[in-house]
Amino acid sequence: MKMKxxxxxxxxxxxxxxxxxxxxxxxxxPMIKYVLSTLNYQIDEAIIVLNDENRxxxxxxxxxxNDYSYKxxxxxxxxxxxxxxxxIYTGLKEIDxxxxxxxxxxxxxxxxxxxxxxxxxxxxxYQAIVPYHDVKNKLKTSEPLHSIYNKNTIPIIEKLxxxxxxxxxxxxxxxxxxxxxxxxxxxxxKEFRNLNRPKDI
Numbered sequence: 001m002k003m004k005x006x007x008x009x010x011x012x013x014x015x016x017x018x019x020x021x022x023x024x025x026x027x028x029x030p031m032i033k034y035v036l037s038t039l040n041y042q043i044d045e046a047i048i049v050l051n052d053e054n055r056x057x058x059x060x061x062x063x064x065x066n067d068y069s070y071k072x073x074x075x076x077x078x079x080x081x082x083x084x085x086x087x088i089y090t091g092l093k094e095i096d097x098x099x100x101x102x103x104x105x106x107x108x109x110x111x112x113x114x115x116x117x118x119x120x121x122x123x124x125x126y127q128a129i130v131p132y133h134d135v136k137n138k139l140k141t142s143e144p145l146h147s148i149y150n151k152n153t154i155p156i157i158e159k160l161x162x163x164x165x166x167x168x169x170x171x172x173x174x175x176x177x178x179x180x181x182x183x184x185x186x187x188x189x190k191e192f193r194n195l196n197r198p199k200d201i
Contacts (some may be wrong), residue, residue, distance in 0.1 A: 004043040004119055005100040006070075006175045007091030008035060009084050009145065010059070011051040022105035023058065026104055034095045035106035038074070039079055042115045043101070045071040051086040052076055083166045084145060085157060099129075101148050110146070118180070124177040127153050128171075138179055144168040172192055 007075065010022040022032035032048070039046060046068075050056050056074045063064065065072045075094055079086045090104055099122055103110060121129045129148040131142040153175055160171060 002082040003097030006043045006046040007088060007098050007100045008046055008048045008105055009046055009087040009102065010105040011087045026108060031108050032105040034068060035103055035105060035110060036068060038112055039070065039108055041069045042112055043070050045096060047091040048074050049090045050076055081162055082161055084111060085166050085168055086161060088149060089157045089161065090152050091122050091142055099150050100125040102145055104145050122148060122179060123178060125176065126179040127175040129180060130172050130177050131172050131180050131182050133182055135181060139169055144172055
């Protein structure tokens with residue numbers, strides 16, 4: 001049984017939300033806890049990547065690692081202010097497994113069904129498993145922040161960061177990517193929804 005890892009990205013500035021998204025309460029529960037609960041009994045380890053130590057301290061106060069079936073650790077971005085690509089980079093350097101599912105902290109609607117489905121798509125010959133919505137616009141409708149990446153992509157990500165090429169779709173174009181078409185009868189579009197503004201809740 002291969003190790004299942006997850007990297008949860010919490011590095012956003014949350015300007016549109018007006019507050020820290022992951023710790024924002026939805027029905028009296030911090031948003032990130034919906035993601036963490038869904039991951040229970042689905043994975044072996046999760047890395048929560050935040051952009052500074054103050055936020056790590058804040059998150060440690062309301063997240064009890066004993067509440068979860070998997071190993072849970074907190075990390076700060078190894079490279080600052082470079083967006084989600086540096087969060088993926090930081091997490092991949094930390095995982096014990098070879099592959100990690102990326103999830104944003106503001107995706108509370110993701111389901112266990114989705115997590116199981118995408119992990120089942122892993123094949124050793126691919127460096128990434130990327131879901132998409134429209135056959136005619138594969139890359140444009142892809143979901144790179146709900147995808148799986150192999151840690152062997154680290155040198156490629158390092159090069160992109162060095163060159164300030166920070167678009168994740170630029171990464172999936174450069175690596176061996178397995179694109180999987182989302183079956184909306186099994187996986188709802190809502191699962192990929194990010195909550196960016198208070199009105200999104």
